[in-house]
Amino acid sequence: MTAFITQTFGSYIAEEALARVPSDVFDRSKLCLLDSLGCLFGGRQLPTAGMLRNLRGDSQVAPSSGGPVSGCAEPAAAAFVKATLINALDFDDIYEKGHPGATVIAAALSVAEHTKSSGTEFLAAVIIGYEVSCRVGISLAHVQPRKAIHGHGTWQIFGAAAAAARLMRLDAGRAAHAIAIAAANAPVASVMKTVYGDAPSMAKNNFGMAAQMGVLAARLAAAGYEGPLDVFEGETGFWRMAGADECRFDKLTKGLGDAYEILRVGFKPFSCCRLILSSVQASRDVIRMAGIDPADGLHAKLIVTAPPIVCEPPFCKVRPRDMWAAQFSAPHAIAMAVFGVEPGPDWFVDDWLHDEIAGRFQDSIELRPHTSHASPRGAHAASAWLQLRDGQIFERHVDVAEGEASNPMPKSALEGKFLRLASPVVGDSGACEAIDKVYALDKAGSTLCRPGGRTVGTPVPKAGRKHACYGHRANPMENSPCPALVEQRLWSTARDFQLADATSWSAVSHRHCHPTSLPVNSGSAAKAAVPVGIQFNPCIDVRLRERTKQISDHGLGPSMYLHRIDAKGETSSDSNPVLRFGLRSNSLPRRAARTGCRDT
Structure with missing residues (x-):
């Protein structure tokens, strides 16, 4: 007798x-x-985290004989x-x-917080979760150009169930039932609403419920609960429940x-919907090519040719009023990228959502749908066409x-992205420690826990955080817990800080700034271009050695951090970075002036 698909998955898990x-x-x-840990730390900086903290606090569990970590939230x-x-x-x-x-x-x-799994066991569960989840996802085929029923959380529940079942060490039979139970309890495919x-809402993809029910499915299966093992098969199978037009059954188990689907996973450089990434990249690049300050209004027209869906709501929305709408707004994402705002939480602060200059730039963007044969390589390909008021024209096309x-x-x-997102939550040393732990997870004796039982994704209590004082006047490198972090912060992250002609460098702010001291001597050309009120410390010479060359080979440029300093000119021991300056060609000194820098 041929095994059901759930049973094949169960055996694999x-x-x-x-x-x-x-x-x-x-x-x-x-x-x-x-990448996911970085996004988790970034999410902890949002108001949403406060809402969810109460949910976690209400579900604390005591340790059992099985050895869960004391004080952990109920896993689902x-x-x-x-x-x-x-x-x-x-x-x-x-x-x-x-x-x-x-x-x-x-x-x-x-x-893993409850099962005290080793690092290798954890990574195996992650791989298995990705394989099961992705295979179910690509088996769901839509032959209509615009789906009437759509929802990723509906199929991503299987990745959560598979990872949980592996970490709970369920046998093949119990793991098969975990998958079947997950199918019967998957979230409704609600993305079309x-x-x-x-208007886009914070419910979005419903991934929270998918993860919760996936974990519950594994726990129910472990307790002896059963699901329909034939849930994938036939005309009434899961594909029909999920709203697909047909099921490509060979994608499920072949x-x-x-062959590992996890190798086909990518990572975003911008905090917006994947459908508009090419449009954002093309627009950012074409503004760079022109060498203009987007706040000056020197351009007469910016035309972005993109997939037809990007030219329709919610993607064509101009001046979105909240972060949920902004994530799906191509004009907003383009404006944030060309204005040099650091991708992540900063893209969605009220100051930028309601900024009039950024809003006027969004108004100047014209979105045009491209034809289906416009780009044979990339389904989400886009082009940007920029005309300046003096008649010059610049074009940029992005296939992938x-x-x-x-x-x-x-x-x-990717490491720079993580450090930017994690450092405000766990501190500089905590962010470096997390990277080291992740890379060492498959080493002998490696575990996910910090001293005291916290997993690498758990913030350090605020009182216990220590931030590297890179802005300290005497010797900002002296107390650095991780020298590589300086290299990362100066020379990593997104390509929106591309190395250009040194004579045209200037500083652009990404957060409201305070009286500050710039802790790096980047040369006289850069020094001369810094707005009044920003001071260079001439005593520091950061040598980036071979790593700098490797990063520069990718076209990345420098990014600088500024810290609060007190009245004596000293950096506060608990200060977070409050301002980042990216050095790039013809960037935005007006932004630095408009966001609070004072003359001294």
């Missing part, structure tokens, strides 16, 4: 041998974890919180469809355990956006 997993798959799983509720926050910025990983990491990583972190309705699996983000840039 329970019996996948770690020795069979290629090293590049393990390496990719670490990057997936790093914890998975809801983590998945929601990972996806909150729309900065999380991308695949052929969906954001598989939000549900897989959230479930794995939450369950939660995103494409009157090559399972041999940065960050897609076929055009991957450099590892150094």
Whole structure:
């Protein structure tokens, strides 16, 4: 008798041998974890985190004989919180469809807290979760150009269930029932209302419920609860429940355990919907090519040719009023990128959502749909056409956006993304420690826990945080817990700070600034271009050695951090970075002036 698909999945979940997993798959799983953790830390900086904190607090559990960490939240509720926050910025990983990491990583972190799994066991669960989740996702085929029923959370529940089942060490039979229970309890495919309705809402992809129910499905299966093992088969199978037009059954199990879908996962350089990444990149690049300040109004026209869906609501929305609408607004994302705002929480602060100059720039963008044959390589390809008032014309076409699996983000840039998102939450040393832990997870004796029982995704209590005082006048390198962090902060992250002609460098602010001291001597050309009120410390010479060259080879430029200083000119010991200056060609001194820098 042929096994049901749930049973094939169950056998894979329970019996996948770690020795069979290629090293590049393990390496990719670490990057997936790093990216999702960064997005989780970024999400913790949003107001949404405060709402969800109460949910986590209401579900604390005591340790049992099985050894869960004392004081941990109930794993299903914890998975809801983590998945929601990972996806909150729309900065999380991308695949052929969906954001598989939000549900897989959230479930794995939450369950691992209770099972005290080793690092290798955790990574194996992550890989298995991605494989099951992604395969179900690509099996759901839509032959109509615009889907009437659509929802990634509906199928991403399987990644959460698979990861949880592996970490709970369920046998093949119990794991099969975990998948079946998940199918019967998957979230409704609601994206046509939660995103494409009157206005995008914080419910979005419903990943929180998908992760929560996936963990519950594994726990129910462990307790003996059963689901319909034939749930994928036939004309009434899961594909029909999920709103697909047909099911490509071969995608579900063909090559399972041999061909790894996790290798087709990419990472976003911008905090916006994947559909508009190419439009944002093309627009950012064409403004750079022109060498203009977008706040000056020197351009007469910016035409962005993009997939037809980008030219329709909610993607064509100009001047969105909240972060949920802004994540799906191509004009807003383009404005943030060309104005040099750091992707992440800063894109959605009220100051930028209601900024009149940025709003006027959005008004100047014209979105035009391209024809289906416009780009044979990239389904989301886009072009930007810029005309200046003096008649000059610049064009840029992007077939495959940065960050897609076929055009991957450099590892150094992914690490920089993590450091930017994590440092405000866990401090500089905590962010460095998290990277080291992630990369060492498959080493002998490695665990997910910090001293005291916290997993790498858990913030350090505020009183225990220590921030590196890179802005300290005497010797900002003296107390640095991680010298590599300086290199990351100066020379990593997004390509919106591209090295250009040194004589035209100037500073552009990304946060409201205070009287500050710039802790790096970047040369006289850069020094001369810095607005009044920004001071260079001439005693510091940061030598970036070979790593600088490697990062520069990717076209990345410097990014500088400023810290609060007190009346004596000293950096506060608990200060977070409050301002970042990116050095780039003809950037925006007006932005620095408009956001609070004072003459001295």
